[in-house]
Amino acid sequence: MSFINDPTRAFTPVLKLTAFSDIEMTDEQGSLILPYDAAAMETSFTNVICEPKVIDSSNGGVVYKGTKSSDLKVNFLLDDTTYSNLVAFALPSMLITDRVDVLVKKIIELCHSENDTTKQPNYLRLKPFNMPLLDSAGGGFDGRLLTLSVKNEIVNLTGDRVKARVECTFKEKIQAAPS
Numbered sequence: 351m352s353f354i355n356d357p358t359r360a361f362t363p364v365l366k367l368t369a370f371s372d373i374e375m376t377d378e379q380g381s382l383i384l385p386y387d388a389a390a391m392e393t394s395f396t397n398v399i400c401e402p403k404v405i406d407s408s409n410g411g412v413v414y415k416g417t418k419s420s421d422l423k424v425n426f427l428l429d430d431t432t433y434s435n436l437v438a439f440a441l442p443s444m445l446i447t448d449r450v451d452v453l454v455k456k457i458i459e460l461c462h463s464e465n466d467t468t469k470q471p472n473y474l475r476l477k478p479f480n481m482p483l484l485d486s487a488g489g490g491f492d493g494r495l496l497t498l499s500v501k502n503e504i505v506n507l508t509g510d511r512v513k514a515r516v517e518c519t520f521k522e523k524i525q526a527a528p529s
Contacts, residue, residue, distance in 0.1 A: 369460040369472035387425040419522040426516040450511040461495040493522045
């Protein structure tokens with residue numbers, strides 16, 4: 351998976367996932383840089399528009415009730431099947447620090463597992479390099495994991511994942527207005 355071990359991956363779209371234990375996003379718990387499927391990345395936005403409940407109300411009298419938090423769907427593509435660097439190709443899989451199994455466990459640890467201090471899952475910031483996701487200062491998407499599905503595509507003889515797709519949906523974190 352390493353961009354250092356395999357220079358052919360230098361042109362793969364990547365996303366930085368950073369985990370924080372607090373809602374203010376100041377206590378960083380760790381981060382990962384992960385390749386993702388740019389064509390499958392999807393963000394949805396919803397406005398809450400309600401129709402009046404009065405029978406005789408005029409047409410078009412809908413009422414805006416605010417917005418719901420957005421969702422972001424991302425498919426992380428983890429693949430150890432190709433290495434252009436002969437040294438990396440010859441290494442035993444246990445010596446490759448960013449192999450697929452290690453990355454899957456780290457994604458689950460950062461996104462899904464309860465934090466030691468808060469006993470809740472971490473808050474996350476997802477930021478694709480050079481592509482703003484939302485109209486935020488850093489262009490990242492702040493939220494929490496909603497769903498995570500690991501789809502193993504190739505497993506070796508010892509049971510280690512060699513190629514996997516991690517499909518995630520994240521729910522936007524909306525800060526309450528200051529009082």
